[in-house]
Amino acid sequence: MRIDILTLFPEMCNAYLSESIVGRARAAGKVEIVCTDIRNYTLDKHRRVDDSPYGGGWGMIMQAQPIYDCYCALSAQLGAAPHLIYLTPQGKTLTQQRVCELAKMDSIALLCGHYEGVDERVIEELKPEEISIGDYVLTGGEPGALVIADAVVRMLPGVLSDDECFTDESHFNSLLEYPQYTHPYEWRGKKVPDVLLSGHHENIKRWRRLQSLKRTKERRSDLLAGAELTQEERRLLGL
Numbered sequence: 001m002r003i004d005i006l007t008l009f010p011e012m013c014n015a016y017l018s019e020s021i022v023g024r025a026r027a028a029g030k031v032e033i034v035c036t037d038i039r040n041y042t043l044d045k046h047r048r049v050d051d052s053p054y055g056g057g058w059g060m061i062m063q064a065q066p067i068y069d070c071y072c073a074l075s076a077q078l079g080a081a082p083h084l085i086y087l088t089p090q091g092k093t094l095t096q097q098r099v100c101e102l103a104k105m106d107s108i109a110l111l112c113g114h115y116e117g118v119d120e121r122v123i124e125e126l127k128p129e130e131i132s133i134g135d136y137v138l139t140g141g142e143p144g145a146l147v148i149a150d151a152v153v154r155m156l157p158g159v160l161s162d163d164e165c166f167t168d169e170s171h172f173n174s175l176l177e178y179p180q181y182t183h184p185y186e187w188r189g190k191k192v193p194d195v196l197l198s199g200h201h202e203n204i205k206r207w208r209r210l211q212s213l214k215r216t217k218e219r220r221s222d223l224l225a226g227a228e229l230t231q232e233e234r235r236l237l238g239l
């Protein structure tokens with residue numbers, strides 16, 4: 001898979017995406033990630049990419065031309081137009097479900113806005129999918145692009161060691177993950193639950209499932225609507 005990030009801050013993005021699991025996935029050729037500086041596409045002799053809003057108001061707006069030319073150059077280089085995503089608090093909130101769908105695509109491009117947004121006409125022209133990473137406002141789209149790139153890369157085949165590592169984790173089955181423990185057995189008087197030391201895999205599995213269900217009910221009962229539950233589990237949760 002290839003992920004392109006169109007940004008005014010390519011070094012910021014590359015720094016994060018060169019470390020840890022994503023950095024290793026890139027080095028192993030499991031994903032190609034390219035961060036492109038939108039400023040390279042400005043036709044302005046002072047290399048400007050933003051200007052004040054028509055109608056007045058606070059802040060600066062990113063101009064349409066550098067963004068449009070940057071995306072067109074990328075499409076020409078790839079020989080096909082990649083699925084374009086614009087990071088904006090006005091978009092649909094990102095979910096694990098959408099992350100899994102994006103991970104199946106050959107190529108996505110993440111457009112990061114900065115300042116007070118981008119000229120609406122480039123949005124009309126390119127018709128990107130608009131994604132928000134939550135109901136709060138950031139200074140730019142970069143953290144959102146990094147969130148998407150990170151979440152997508154870890155779903156690619158061979159990036160995490162085996163498939164089980166994400167079938168159990170939070171949000172995979174519309175359930176939050178069960179609590180995890182490691183050595184030592186006792187810490188500040190708190191012991192690891194005995195069942196986890198029993199070596200009885202069926203009991204461990206049952207205990208973990210129950211913890212997942214309890215946590216989800218306590219913390220995010222809204223998620224239960226999308227979860228597959230047995231009759232017995234529904235009864236247990238009082239549903």
Ligand code: ADE
Nearest residue numbers: 087088089132133138144
């Ligand atoms: N840019 C600014 N705020 C954002 C948000 N919440 N999600 C995605 N992109 C953004």
